[in-house]
Amino acid sequence: MCLILESNMVKANIAENDIECFKYIMIDYYKNYKYCNGEHFTGNINNITCEGKIRIEDNVIYFCTNDSRLRGNNCNNKHGYEYSWQADRFVYHIAVNSKKEKNIYRTVYRNFCVVIGKTYKSKLEKVGNKIEKGLHSYAEIPGKSFNEKIVKCIIPKGSKYYTGTFNDKVSYASDKLKYIEIIS
Numbered sequence: 374m375c376l377i378l379e380s381n382m383v384k385a386n387i388a389e390n391d392i393e394c395f396k397y398i399m400i401d402y403y404k405n406y407k408y409c410n411g412e413h414f415t416g417n418i419n420n421i422t423c424e425g426k427i428r429i430e431d432n433v434i435y436f437c438t439n440d441s442r443l444r445g446n447n448c449n450n451k452h453g454y455e456y457s458w459q460a461d462r463f464v465y466h467i468a469v470n471s472k473k474e475k476n477i478y479r480t481v482y483r484n485f486c487v488v489i490g491k492t493y494k495s496k497l498e499k500v501g502n503k504i505e506k507g508l509h510s511y512a513e514i515p516g517k518s519f520n521e522k523i524v525k526c527i528i529p530k531g532s533k534y535y536t537g538t539f540n541d542k543v544s545y546a547s548d549k550l551k552y553i554e555i556i557s
Contacts, residue, residue, distance in 0.1 A: 394510035507546035
């Protein structure tokens, strides 16, 4: 994500109050399920309610089922099931042995691991009329995309930030960002 400024003359602001903003995040399947090889799961994959067993091969997570609509990338050992689907953005609402998915997430654009409730810091780097480094976020709730989740964040009072656009949407780049809650 690269924030585009109106011009290269734009200067950073200092947040006088907390600023509400939003980000896309995604489930980190590998960290959530890396110790679940052979465990039974229930869930929703590609809008299909299903169940089966989890298989991990070569650091790749597969969800093995008998539903022919879920034949995707094949793993070698399907734990006796016919089909397997590799973990991707179409896998969601997975429960393993009646435990709901863990809250380990990654940012969509930089694949950075984040924890809800934690505040992160970054350098802000401006190159011409672009902010190349910083914690990027949207000013308004972005449209839902595939299986990404939307998290409400705040740019804490006292943080440095820029306002610009990303994908034609008003957006921010800041030196601090707190992840507050998953909203969808």
